Amino acid sequence: MAQAQGAQAAAPPLLQARQIGKIFGQHHALDGVDFEARAGEVHALLGENGAGKSTLIKILTGALQPDAGEVLVEGQPVHLRDPQQAQGLGIGTVYQEVNLLTNRSVAENLFLGRQPTRFGLVRKGVIERQARQILAAYGLEIDVRAELGSYSVAIQQIVAIARAVELSGKVLVLDEPTASLDRVEVDKLFDVVRALKARGLAIVFITHFLDQVFALADRVTVLRNGRLVGTKTLAGLSQTEVVRMMLGKDLSFAHAIGGGPDAETGPAVVTFDGIGRAGKVHPFTLTLHEGEVVGVAGLLGSGRTEMARLMFGVDLADSGMVRMGGRVFALRSPAQAVAAGFGFCPEDRKLDGIFADLSVRENIIIALQARLGWFRMLTTEEQVDIAGRFADALDIRAAHHDMAVKLLSGGNQQKVILARWLATDPRVLILDEPTRGIDVGAHAEIVRTINRLREDGLALLVISSELDEVVAYSNRIVVMRERQMVAELRGEQIDPATIVQAIAGQAAPDQTPEETP
Amino acid sequence: MNRSLRPLLATTIIFVLAYALAVSQYPGLLSTRVLGNFLTDNAFLGIAAVGMTFVILAGGIDLSVGAVIGFTTVLIAVLVMWAGLHPLAAFAVALVVAAAFGATMGAAIAYLQVPAFIVTLAGMFLARGAASVISPDSIGIKHDFYTAVSQTYLLLPGGGRITVIGGLMVAVFVLGALLAHRTRFGSAVYALGGNPTSAALMGVPVPRTTILIYTLSSTLAGLAGAVFSLYTKAGYSLSAVGVELDAIAAVVIGGTLLTGGYGFIAGTFIGVLLQGLVQTYIVFDGSLSSWWTKIVIGGLLFMFILLQRLIFSASAPSRKALWKA
Incomplete structure (x- = not known):
């Protein structure tokens, strides 16, 4: 018995990477990285954006080939040409954007590429029965004949996991599976992952959320700038230690930020006088000064983004005027805004920002x-x-x-x-959620950049749902609620508790979304 | 109800209503004779439209269909009248040539990553040009086989006739439906139209499927050419001009999403019948210009595109999860 257990411990990891290196052009995306996933464990992979997580995952799942090092499956070196081959060797992947076919039935998504046939015709009955059995094991009772796209992302995610497990069955790589799920759905997903772990699968879990790592994972591997920082057992590890591994520095906004609310501001640059658009934003009046950051707080859908779009001429205001250096005009296009010295970084970087x-x-x-x-x-x-x-x-x-x-x-x-x-x-810079989708380390850098620009004399308007950040850089904070500017906070008023109260509109400031089941 | 069934249902209802309306005006329209002629007169269009349905389901387009039909009629005419081949042998040769032509276009689309629109546009010019080079003039076909085929039919009660080519079209639709809905190839076609990246990640052989789809479309266009040659008893390089557009119209009116992934072969059948109905109505009326067909088809097409827009983009349904406790 003891011997058997010894042999178990000595068994090679299901999936192992040794001294992996990958170079894109001149850039070392990965350099000498070791990683392993053992049967019956959840192994979290962490790192800032650009740390090399996705490159490593692509190499482990066959989507990319390493320039150095080797990948081993159950102790045997393998050359993974493509995801299909990796799947055949037992390595299945579920991506953040579910890579299934929303236009086909749930059953077909589970069986595509391996449908049982008779006389060349697919046996639909057999597929549907087996699909129901498979999903029942995940606690899912749904109509497997319905289009996959008619179900929520959470269910699609579980169907994707079920397919990956059916096809591969040894290693399951989950690439940010929780990004678009709500809390109840995340809990369900975690139950599924724990059940799979109990079945002896090795699970590689990639996420941005530290608390999820602590809730689910047994071990954590941290990458930074393409290098391995370390692999540690999570038991006995604190969140601060993990953050320190990720960032390689003690990070605290309180220390990173100087100046803040008390900084002197210069003369007015621009006044948005009664700007508004029916059905989008109630008319508001706001003056921006040189060397000033005005923070905009509010919930999603409160009219924050709509406000920024009016101020940059993306949407046309149906009331109000812009006053700038003695001139009074209406903004009719972004080109006009640029000519007037405005800049705008939109919320959805991929869609509206970068080429x-x-x-x-x-x-x-x-x-x-x-x-x-x-x-x-x-x-x-x-x-x-x-x-x-x-x-x-x-x-x-x-x-x-x-x-x-x-x-x-x-x-x-x-x-x-x-x-x-x-x-x-520019003289005026409008930033809509500048830190969204960026990891913690880069947050601090963006925040520092905002402060430096303010010191250079720019007028900035920054929309952010990160209250700690807004508080850290704003001279003034305007609060949006139900498409109206409902409050303007200065000096002593600038603290997260006051903002939350303003956003909630006096009523029950403790009613955060997390509290509702 | 399944979203993708809604356009099909709408097409069916519109066809039934339109037919009822036409019959109320010209009771003569309600006869097996008219129905039989629907099939015979639209056989070549229907057969080509089946191939087009596969192409569009996979998110592609095939502009070469009409040209391939024209080329095939000329090739068959030349092989029969000048080379003395039996028509069946000529059909076989034509189908092989068409299949090879489609496979080449499919390979260009799959491996060179050139948009299908451009590749099949080139294919259209090539086929039409080649047909004119072989013979710019119409070649009449006189052969016992042609006479025999045109005199073979299934008599329906009421005097209607199911001709060989009409029956062939129905058979192609039945086989096409089986191929689309009950085979792995069919699944792969829908997968490609839904999301080619996902399809590839799920193990669908994307290049092979693409080549097969265009091979199928061109082969069916070749078959449509053979049918057209039987129907007109001639081969002419400028025949079937624009048939690809009629086929696309039939497919879209039949409820297939132009961007791929959703649709049914049966819908295309109704789409073809609807076009046939409009033509027949105009013939019955006698006073209307035949160009009204185009106007009605244009109107229907526009209506169906609007309908699909409403069904597929306005509603993003999300079923409630039924978790076990």
Whole structure:
């Protein structure tokens, strides 16, 4: 018995990576990384954006091939050509965006590519019966003939897990599976993962949420800048220790931020006088000053983003005027806003912000070029110079400035958009959720950048749901509720508790979404 | 109800209503004779539309269909009248040539990642041009086999006739429906139309499926060419101009989403019948220009695109999860 257990412990990990290296151009995405996943454990993989998590996962699942090192399955070195082969060897993957077919039935999604047939015809009855059995094991009783797309993302996620387990059955890689789920759904998902762990699968779990790591994982591996920081057992580890591993520094906003609410502000730059649009935002009046950050707080759908879009001329205001340096005008297009010295970093970076296939340099100079007009083309030398200057100033980490922006991490993409507007030498910068989708370490950098721009004399309007951050950099905070500007907080009033009260509108400030089951 | 069934249901209702309306005006329309002629007159369109349904279901488009039909009629005419081949042998040759043509287009789409629109546009010019090079003039076909085929039919009660080519079209629809809904190839076609990336990750052989889809479409276009040649007893390089567009119209009116992933072969059948009904009505009326067919089809097409927009983008349904306690 004791011997058997000894043999069990000595059994090679189901999946192991040794000294993995991967180079993109000049950039070392991974360098000498070791990783292993053992049967019956949940192994969390953590790291900031750009740490090399997704590259490692792609190598482990066959989507990318390593430039150095080897991958072993049950102790045997393997060469993974593609995800299909990895699946055949027992490694299944579920991605954040569920990679199933929403236009086909649940049953077909479970069996696609391996449907049982008779005389060349698919045996639908057999598939549907087996699909019901499989899903019942996950506590799911649904109509397997219905379109997958008619179910919630959580159910699609579980169908994806069921398919991956059916096809592979040894290692399950979950790439940020909880990103679009609510809390009840996350709990259900975790139950499923624990059951699979009990069945002896090795589970690799990638997430941004630290508390989920502590709730689910047995061990954690942390990557930073493409290198292995360490692999540790979670029992006895504190969150602070994990954060320190991830960031390699003690991170605290209180220390990272200087100045803040008390900083002196300069003369008024622009006044939005009674700007509004029926059905979008009630008319509001707001003046921005030089060297001032105005924070905008409010829940999703409170009219924050709509307000920013009006201020940049993306949507047209049906009331009010813009007053700027003695001139009074109505904004009719973003081009006009740019000409007036405005810059705008939208909320959805991928959709509205970056030109994914253009280079870092082209992304940086594009707003400046638009402002200059197409008859005054920037020479290549000028472009290189401008891009280099702002990339250095904002510490944009790219191997070179001719690489496509889509290859950068989220935080660096955000800085590219900032650089784009800074290159136009703006007077007013509007940032909508500048830290969304960026990990904690990059948050602090963006916050520092905001403070530096304020010190340089810019007028900034920053929309953010991160109250700690808004408090850290704002001189003033306006609060939006139900498409109205309901409060303007200054000085002593600027603290998270007051803001929450204003957002909630006096009534029950403790009613946070987490409290509702 | 399944979302993708709704356009099909709408098409069926519209066909029944339109037919009832036409019959109330011209009672003569309600006869097996008219129904039989529906099938015969639209046989080549129906057969080509089955292939087009597969292409569109997979998220593609095939603009070469009409040209392939024209080319096939010329090739068959030349093989029969100049080379003295038996028509059946000529059909076999034509089908092989069409299949190879489709496979080549499919391979270009699959491996060179060129949009189907461009590849099949090139295919359209190639096929039409090749047909004109072989013979710019119409070649009449006189052969005992052709006479025999045109005189073979199934007599329906009421004097209607199911001709060989009408029956062939129905058979192609039945086989097409089986292929689409009950085989692995069919699943792969829908998968490709739904999300090619997911399909590839789920193990669907994307290049092979793409090649097969365009091979199937061109082969059926070849078959439609053979049927057209039987129907007109001639081969002409400029015949069946624009049939690909009629086929696309039939597919979309039949409820298949133009962007792929949703639809039924049976819907295309009704789409073809609906076009046939409009034509027949105009013939019965006698005073209307035949171009009214195009106007009505255009109106229907526009209506169905709006309908699909409403069904597929406005409603993003989300069923309540039924978790076991």
